[in-house]
Amino acid sequence: MLFRxxxxxxxxxxxxxxxxxxxxxxxxxPLYTTxxxxxxxxxxNASFLVFPQIAAGGGxxxxxxxxxxxxxxxxxxxxxxxxxxxxxxxxxxxNTVADLAYEIPPLGVFRAELRGVSExxxxxxxxxTSESGTRLPxxxxxxxxxxxxxxxxxxxxxxxxxxxxxxxxxDYAATQTGFAIANPGDLTAAITLTLxxxxxxxxxxxxxxxxxxxxxxxxxxELFPEIGNGFDGLxxxxxxxxxxxxxxxxxxxxLNRPVLxxxxxxxxxxxNTATTIFPHLAIGGGxxxxxxxxxxxxxxxx
Numbered sequence: 001m002l003f004r005x006x007x008x009x010x011x012x013x014x015x016x017x018x019x020x021x022x023x024x025x026x027x028x029x030p031l032y033t034t035x036x037x038x039x040x041x042x043x044x045n046a047s048f049l050v051f052p053q054i055a056a057g058g059g060x061x062x063x064x065x066x067x068x069x070x071x072x073x074x075x076x077x078x079x080x081x082x083x084x085x086x087x088x089x090x091x092x093x094x095n096t097v098a099d100l101a102y103e104i105p106p107l108g109v110f111r112a113e114l115r116g117v118s119e120x121x122x123x124x125x126x127x128x129t130s131e132s133g134t135r136l137p138x139x140x141x142x143x144x145x146x147x148x149x150x151x152x153x154x155x156x157x158x159x160x161x162x163x164x165x166x167x168x169x170x171d172y173a174a175t176q177t178g179f180a181i182a183n184p185g186d187l188t189a190a191i192t193l194t195l196x197x198x199x200x201x202x203x204x205x206x207x208x209x210x211x212x213x214x215x216x217x218x219x220x221x222e223l224f225p226e227i228g229n230g231f232d233g234l235x236x237x238x239x240x241x242x243x244x245x246x247x248x249x250x251x252x253x254x255l256n257r258p259v260l261x262x263x264x265x266x267x268x269x270x271x272n273t274a275t276t277i278f279p280h281l282a283i284g285g286g287x288x289x290x291x292x293x294x295x296x297x298x299x300x301x302x
Contacts, residue, residue, distance in 0.1 A: 006067050006109050008040070016277040021142075021156065026149040027255065034262075036158035038138040040069035049128035049159040050244035051141045053180035053217060054080060056090045056123075057116020059152075061144045064112045064126065066137040068104040075103050075131040078112070081124050081184075085213040088124035090114040102128075104137055125182035125215050125244070128159070143248075143260055155248070155260035162242035165268040169292050170195070170220050172231040175251040177263075179235065180217035183210045187241045194236040195224045200295070203233070210243065234294065236268075266294050 009017075019035040054062045068074045079099045080088040087098030096117055102110045116122060130136045139159035145152045162184065170177045183189045189210040195203040206223055210216060220235060221227045237245055247263040281289045 004109055004111060006069075006107060008069075008107065016279040018279040020280070023151060023154060025151050025153065026147070031151070031154055031259075033142060033154055033156040035065075035140050035142075035156050036138070038067060038069055046136065046161060047129070048184070049136055049139045050162060050182055050184055051126040051128075051139065051157075052160050052182040052215070052244040052246040053143070053248070054088065054090075054114060054124050054126050054141070055121055055143060056088075056114045057118055058121030059145050059147060060116070060121050061146070062114045063142040063144065064110075064114065065140045065142065066102055066104060066110040066128065067139070068106060068108050068110075068137050070135060071106045072134070073103065073105055074134050074137050075101070076129050076134065076136070077101050077131075079127045079129070080114070081127070081182075081213055081215065082122065083124055083215040083217070085211060085215075088122060089117050090122070091117050102137075110137070123180075123215070123217055125180070125184070127184050143262075145258065145260065152257055153260045155262045157246055157262040160244040160246055160265065161267065162244045163267050163269055164239050164242055166237045166245055167266040167268055167294055167296070168235050168237070168245070168247045169263055169294060170227075170231065170233050170235050171249060172221070172227055172229055174229070175249055176219055176221065177235075178217065178219040178248045178250065179237075180215065180246045180248070181210060181237065181239075182215045182244045183212060183239075183241065184244065185241050186212050188212055189214075189243050190240040191243070192236075192238045193223065194238070195220070195227075196234040196236065198233050200234070210239075263292070266296060268296060272296060 017037045021033040023031045082088040104110045142156040144154040191208040193206045245265045249261040251259045
């Protein structure tokens with residue numbers, strides 16, 4: 001039986017929570033995906049949501065999940081844009097579209113599965129806007145890769161706020177790290193990418209230009225080929241106009257099949273003075289947990 005919904009909870013004391021989604025791949029092995037936990041009391045001045053990476057076709061599909069945490073119905077639209085700034089065509093429920101409407105009842109959920117219109121993998125980003133007089137929903141994207149036998153891997157990530165300065169973790173210890181940047185604005189973004197070692201020392205600085213409404217998705221080693229196996233460090237992203245970024249990590253498992261993982265993007269413009277809590281750790285019985293902590297203070301140094 002298919003069941004899709006949302007769950008709300010309240011506590012008499014401040015708590016931390018995490019959502020884990022378990023799916024089985026074609027070998028019957030579990031795939032774990034983290035999904036954001038939304039605070040219904042939090043407020044945001046954002047006028048839109050951005051999903052910086054959409055992939056559809058060539059085995060890839062992207063699920064967009066929008067959640068209404070309030071007691072009033074929400075309405076709006078989802079606009080899909082390809083890397084070149086043109087409409088990104090996808091298949092939704094048998095229809096070829098580049099934008100679609102959503103309507104979410106109070107405390108309800110909207111789900112759209114974006115599939116390819118050809119065998120080619122097409123990529124871009126999505127922007128969610130609300131109808132006048134209504135709030136924005138909370139949002140998550142889940143990337144899925146399938147082959148002829150079924151699901152191979154999946155990974156989820158929340159909608160990303162735009163910003164002008166961010167930092168991501170770069171991991172090449174038997175894995176590869178990629179990133180995507182979307183520029184939903186009307187101005188060309190001059191982007192400075194600074195590759196650093198784990199101590200903050202600069203390895204190399206690269207200048208890039210991202211046109212208005214443009215998008216790019218690259219592996220870090222494609223831009224910085226000097227990265228070798230075993231490297232771990234940081235990539236700082238600074239832009240002259242607000243952009244949205246996402247980090248994707250690809251690991252190959254024992255069956256030589258890819259496993260996708262998303263990692264957070266650290267916004268350098270927002271000071272974090274609160275205690276950081278990891279609500280769930282799993283160690284033993286085949287499980288291990290890696291804790292990654294980034295320093296938000298200070299710029300890259302040579």
